[in-house]
Amino acid sequence: MVTLCNDPNCNLLANHKGKHQFVYKKAWKDHFTAEDINKIEKAGYCTPRGGAKGGYQNHVNRNSKVIIPYEKLSEVNLDNYKDGYVIRLFPSQYFVKKHTVNEEFINNSSVVVGENAFVLYRTYEDFENYPPLPAWQIRSILKYDKGKKEYCIPSKDRGGNMIDRGHYLLRISNSGTNKKQNKFEGPAQGIFAPEYADSDTNFLCQAVLAWLIIKTEGSPYNESDFEHLEAILKKHNLLDSPHFENDYILHNGKTTCPLCQKVILHSELNEMISFDDEEGLENSTDQVGSTRSTKVNLFHMVPLCYSSLENIPTQVSWGHATCNTRLGQRRCYSFNDLQSTEIEIEIVKGQEKRLLGYANATQNFIRSTNGDVWIRIAKGNE
Template sequence: MATKRLPALPELLKRKIYKTGQTRGASQNEIYQNRVSRNSTVLIPYQWWEKCKEPYPGAEYENGFIVLIDPDWYSDHPHADKTLAAKGIVLGVNAVLHFQQRAQWDRYDLRLGDLLPNGMPFTEPTQRISPIGGTVLARIHGTTAEGDKRSQIRVGFNETNLRGAGIRVYEYASTENLEKTRLQLESYYWLAEESLEMAIDWGMSPKDARKRRDETLQHAHEAGLLEYQRLQAVRIVDEHNVTICPFCLERISASTFYERSEQAVGRETWDLTTTEISLFHIEELRVGALQHRPYNLGWGHHHCNIVVKDAGIDHTLSWVEVLLKRNIASGWRSQTSKSVPVDISTDDEASEQLDSIPLNENDAN
């Protein structure tokens, strides 16, 4: 699916598109891998097994999976191994006991190398692909209370060459979807305002920039990835097929793909790497629904992405509407506009007042 033998994109843009196929960051205190490909080994909490056992109907995870078993459930369930085996889950083969609380660890009272009640060794895994070779994964914070100061516990996938057990299951995407979404996302860049000019400003020759733009858009069209009515419906482009932020619906200038995010005065950091534009999931990531797929990714303002977070666009817009109504009803007056206090007492009146307020000066004219 990837374009071949095309002139290279500006390095910053190339890296930005490539990184959309990677997972979010993770610290050493977490069980997840840090910024790896979205087709890596996935971690599936046992309570989500039925919804997540297949990435797509009839498909398998390309690099396997590890099921995370709650130690309390395993200890309290009289036929735990039999129940798991009926579902194709075997401790030490494709599943581990995942310890998160010190009380759980203390309850088992085992040392590495001891045997579990079923005779299996209490050991840390040696690889991510089945058979993983171990039965325990633990990340437990240290205690600081007076009289009970104990160090943190880290067991399993904690070595330099085996850091992190896998990725969050809802971040997974197949190789095919990674290729398609990267092609789509590059197409959205070329549909943004001033895309050609900015590519030239950042190092491409006019000839190369036009060639890359035209062939990328043609390739995306042939692959069925540029159905404009569908893109408009999911808030990725406007009615003129120009790229917009899925949350605020403002047109995106290609210059913002290269600009570092604005920082608060007096709180700047020299190593800031985020840009004004970032990857935006139209339907939010959530367990049981793989959302890193074609027609669900766009480019949005970094600030808008922070506002939406994991709540999703629809929920966040409803929340914002409630906030506006509440502020208007209270007589709020913007310090940066010519608006005047209002005196309205019901939600219906607040809604009418809200509907009558122009979004900006252009809308007012």
């Protein structure tokens, strides 16, 4: 029996030496294969959905500085971002005309370009119509110089003791209709905000995912080797949480895909995807080389968004890449979730009525008693 430190913010063994430590990945790394260790590490990274053209960092830890688009500012709780944030403005938002700042940003201490905000130029048209102010500088990263006791060492790396300086970023591509050069200046400013999780939350998500790897069909691991991981999950009320079975993250103790509810094989975690026998996706086989996706990937029960942080331990699982594609930016509902809505969907054939299943409140997700799923892919007129 493994006993952990009494400190609520420490996941080391009881009577450990040295400082307390919340993040302790050796709980699974000591026994996992290199492939599975890498699988868990990638789950703790941001995906490249933001793109370099938006000034986003990709494939870095979720506990990183985030970019908040100005138009999303009213949706977010800035206190959520413990690792900092920066507000992104487009030139047409910040300026009303050449060198004339929009009134809402004058004497506005909540959005200050050069301090907690930057302007992103993506087209030559914007660069010419709303050029940077004469005193502005391109964004840069400065590291701390211990000798000089100031931030003065230029860097492309956001790690360590550093600050951001400057006012604007250039991500201007040649459209192909002119002979102008691409302008790509200034370092990436942060991650896609919906992907954010603080360090402790990110660790617990990875711990859950590690446990679910152990629970896959054909897993090469012995659960008795992971007592420390089990103790961590138990300490944070995650080991015996009923949501695993209720949401079909586990079924009868085996890891399952929450959408199709099929048991996940350990071999699928690192095998490349195939679209064979995938209803509705047969014509996607030519994408295999370009997607380079494994059969099973990180699966979010609730879609990531700006208004709340959804990359949390009770909402992460493993799911099929094809199921992820089908689900898109929708919540994954279990049959119990839908049955509780009491919204019944029936098939009527003449005088005969048959219960098809149950729908969610917005009626864009239906699940039948046998696990079949229908998802609305387009919304018609009211």
